[in-house]
Amino acid sequence: MKSTGGSDEAKRNAGESAAEAVKDGMVVGLGTGSTAAHAIRAIGRAVDAGMDIRGVPTSFQSRQLARKEGIPLTDLDSVSEIDLAIDGTDQFAGGSLIKGGGAAHAREKVVDSAAKRFLVVADPSKEAERLDHPVPVEVLPPARTTVAADIRELGGEPTLREAERKDGPVVTDNGNLVLDCSFGEIHSPRELTRSLASIPGVVEHGLFVGMADEIHVGTDDGAEIR
């Protein structure tokens, strides 16, 4: 799993801190990325130790890891509620997040918002005074040009996300494309959330405003809960 930002130790401490909130009998949303992966591994160890936990993956990647770790899986159609979700972030400022570095933000938003409690896991490199990271916007492939034009109207600069192999665009688990949209400093994440959501052809964007209940920030020595 690709690792970004801070040290792996900081990510591990964040993930393991959040995984301590997982209790016997819970249905847990399993986030995507290198920090959430540490939480998934810790949950796998809890399952090994006899805890009854079911996981709802937010991506193909988190499904594969959860399977490897022996976590029984379920989906949103099969459960009445999700007790807790643990997920990473690309940037946070106050309670607002920008997610989608792994192009999984559409499913992540569905699962994280359905959870009774949503815990974010991050290393200190993700913290900002004001959000300014490009906002990933998942678009239906035929709408990529019209959505890009609407984003420019909003003052953003969209870039189609290319695969690392440079052999074409990134295609999401849902078969869509991703525009990474730079807006500079985002002064009103809530307003931008509404504007992006109203563009025809936008499947989901990576602004998660007012959703997080706790942010577990890991360092090389431990974790702090915000």
Ligand code: 5RP
């Ligand atoms: C995937 C995400 C990830 O949670 C985000 O990119 C953080 O990843 P990492 O913990 O590897 O830095 O939003 O869509």
